[in-house]
Structure formats: C-alpha cells, structure tokens
Amino acid sequence: MIWKNTSDSASHTVTPDKPFKDLYSGDFGSNGVIPPGKTYQFLFTQEAQIKYHCDPHPWMRGEIDVVHGALTS
Ligand SMILES: [Cu+2]
Incomplete structure (x- = not known):
C-alpha cells in the first residue's frame, strides 16, 4: 500500500493508533x-485491521482492512 502526499503544502504522517507489526x-x-511530493509504502502480508492517523493533524484518520484474497483465473 502506498500513501502519497500530493497537492499539499503540509507534511503528514501515517501513524497507527496502536502499534502494529507485520x-x-x-x-x-x-x-x-x-x-509534499513524497510517499510512504508498506507491504502487508497478514490479515489485519489497523486504524491510523496523522500525528500533526489528529483529525486526519484512516482505516485499513487487509484480507486474504483468492486469485481467480
Ligand atoms: Cu497531516
């Protein structure tokens, strides 16, 4: 998963509400x-539900739901 800080003049963080270790x-x-202009990326290899926020702007919040998918031909 990739987070990109695009058209913004502020810097942000991707900070889990509770520590998560893959x-x-x-x-x-x-x-x-x-x-601005930079990215953060993380590879999830396990199922997980993670709530996260931005440290300087705590009202900026997100949630990730990693599920184990199946490949269909
Ligand atoms: Cu922010």
Missing part, C-alpha cells in the same frame, strides 16, 4: 513526516 515487513508507520 511478521514480514516489521513495524507499520512512517518514521517521521511525509513531505
């Missing part, structure tokens, strides 16, 4: 801020 990718969350 067995493969490790700790989830941007280390520090994502400046």
Whole structure:
C-alpha cells in the first residue's frame, strides 16, 4: 500500500493508533513526516485491521482492512 502526499503544502504522517507489526515487513508507520511530493509504502502480508492517523493533524484518520484474497483465473 502506498500513501502519497500530493497537492499539499503540509507534511503528514501515517501513524497507527496502536502499534502494529507485520511478521514480514516489521513495524507499520512512517518514521517521521511525509513531505509534499513524497510517499510512504508498506507491504502487508497478514490479515489485519489497523486504524491510523496523522500525528500533526489528529483529525486526519484512516482505516485499513487487509484480507486474504483468492486469485481467480
Ligand atoms: Cu497531516
């Protein structure tokens, strides 16, 4: 999953409400801020439900629901 700070003059973070660790990718969350034009990406390899927010702007919130999909031919 990729977060991109696009047309904004402010920097933001992707910060989990509660710490989350993926067995493969490790700790989830941007280390520090994502400046305008930059991205943060994280590979989820397990099912998870994660609520997250932006540290400087706590009213900016999101939720991720990672589900195990099946490939259909
Ligand atoms: Cu923000």
